[in-house]
Amino acid sequence: MTVPDPQASDPQAPRPRVLGPRALGRALLARQHLLARTDRAPAEVIHHLVGLQAQAVPQPPYLGLLSRLDGFTPDGLSTLLEQRAAVRIALQRGTIHLVTAQDCLTLRPLLQPVLDQALRTTYGRRLAGLDPTELAAEARTLVEQEPRTFQQLGTLLAATRPDRDPAALAQAARCLLPLVQVPPRGLWGRSGPAAHTTAEAWLGRPLDPAPPPAGADTPGGSGGSDGPDRPDGLDGLVLRYLAAFGPASAADLRKWSGLGGLGPVLRRLAPQLLTFRDEQDRVLYDLPGAPRPDPDVPAPVRLVAPFDNLLLSHADRSRVLPEQYKDRVMTRNGLVLGTLLVDGLVAGTWRYEGPEAGVVVEPFVRLARADRAAAEAEAERVLAFAGAGGRVRIEAVGEAVGEA
Numbered sequence: 001m002t003v004p005d006p007q008a009s010d011p012q013a014p015r016p017r018v019l020g021p022r023a024l025g026r027a028l029l030a031r032q033h034l035l036a037r038t039d040r041a042p043a044e045v046i047h048h049l050v051g052l053q054a055q056a057v058p059q060p061p062y063l064g065l066l067s068r069l070d071g072f073t074p075d076g077l078s079t080l081l082e083q084r085a086a087v088r089i090a091l092q093r094g095t096i097h098l099v100t101a102q103d104c105l106t107l108r109p110l111l112q113p114v115l116d117q118a119l120r121t122t123y124g125r126r127l128a129g130l131d132p133t134e135l136a137a138e139a140r141t142l143v144e145q146e147p148r149t150f151q152q153l154g155t156l157l158a159a160t161r162p163d164r165d166p167a168a169l170a171q172a173a174r175c176l177l178p179l180v181q182v183p184p185r186g187l188w189g190r191s192g193p194a195a196h197t198t199a200e201a202w203l204g205r206p207l208d209p210a211p212p213p214a215g216a217d218t219p220g221g222s223g224g225s226d227g228p229d230r231p232d233g234l235d236g237l238v239l240r241y242l243a244a245f246g247p248a249s250a251a252d253l254r255k256w257s258g259l260g261g262l263g264p265v266l267r268r269l270a271p272q273l274l275t276f277r278d279e280q281d282r283v284l285y286d287l288p289g290a291p292r293p294d295p296d297v298p299a300p301v302r303l304v305a306p307f308d309n310l311l312l313s314h315a316d317r318s319r320v321l322p323e324q325y326k327d328r329v330m331t332r333n334g335l336v337l338g339t340l341l342v343d344g345l346v347a348g349t350w351r352y353e354g355p356e357a358g359v360v361v362e363p364f365v366r367l368a369r370a371d372r373a374a375a376e377a378e379a380e381r382v383l384a385f386a387g388a389g390g391r392v393r394i395e396a397v398g399e400a401v402g403e404a
Contacts, residue, residue, distance in 0.1 A: 016275045022295040024319035025344045030291040033068035042076045051097035053307045061098040063305035074188035088181040093258040094118040108178040114258035115175040126168040139173035147182045147195035247286035251315035299344035301374035306338040321346045358390020
């Protein structure tokens with residue numbers, strides 16, 4: 001996607017200010033509540049962050065909120081799930097996100113093209129010739145009768161389609177319908193199998209806006225354009241992304257959402273946005289009132305959750321993740337490890353191993369004394385949150401950075 005240069009209409013306009021990685025990192029951390037924790041309600045923070053990546057269960061969303069919130073306890077999120085004020089559903093990038101109930105209803109239609117593309121790419125051949133409207137209707141009836149796992153759903157759908165792969169049928173239903181995972185899935189200390197029903201049945205409300213018929217062409221897909229019924233929703237999606245992750249480029253927006261064809265949205269919004277450039281001369285967009293701290297503002301040591309969107313929402317992750325550490329954090333089998341932030345940058349990984357083993361921190365460089373103490377305090381905070389006895393272990397590494 002090509003986004004017009006803000007100077008094109010006025011060659012005499014001042015060149016946009018250049019923001020280096022450190023300035024971009026501080027802006028991101030401020031908006032993510034990782035420069036300073038907040039006492040806002042969990043639901044407010046989930047809404048502000050446009051959801052929490054929740055592919056793994058149950059730890060990542062809980063640990064993601066713990067790193068950002070003062071006074072957060074497991075019940076603060078489990079209660080939202082049990083009361084249907086928050087749900088787990090496939091959204092950005094086609095991955096499971098934990099979002100508020102209202103965001104589930106408004107975001108899922110906007111991100112339908114992402115699911116459509118995933119279905120065509122991964123299961124297209126196995127589903128060739130299948131009527132998506134008919135499949136979606138049958139799957140809806142089955143999961144609204146009672147929540148079903150994908151194995152159960154695929155088996156039932158294959159009973160009337162014996163020549164089809166049950167797993168492909170279940171995944172088609174996942175992409176065609178707004179399927180939410182119901183508790184106890186995702187509850188801290190309990191969890192359970194991933195059983196699904198529709199968002200409409202679970203929340204008792206329709207999607208807003210209502211999606212087009214299953215299998216219909218939708219705007220916002222790869223190379224697509226906005227339709228007349230979608231601009232307001234996509235505008236809002238872009239503005240919310242910038243509020244939580246900006247300043248950012250068009251490529252960053254696509255990496256976060258999985259949506260292509262957002263050029264018309266950015267062009268429409270450009271008059272109300274600020275523009276910057278990064279050190280590679282790429283155009284960055286931002287909200288006028290969003291925080292952009294001084295690059296030298298101190299950034300506290302933090303333990304960032306596994307699969308945290310802090311690391312998954314930019315085409316250029318260098319504002320928080322040095323390139324030399326990318327493969328140590330994002331594994332070949334698709335895992336995104338919990339990370340140790342020091343001075344605003346990833347400087348190691350960490351994991352919570354349960355109430356007996358405790359927390360293990362693996363720095364990539366030897367930590368200064370103050371940073372090591374801060375990492376230990378953050379790890380102890382995780383243990384207190386989990387109600388675990390365990391211990392904190394910080395692995396030894398080589399050369400020191402900073403004053404010891």
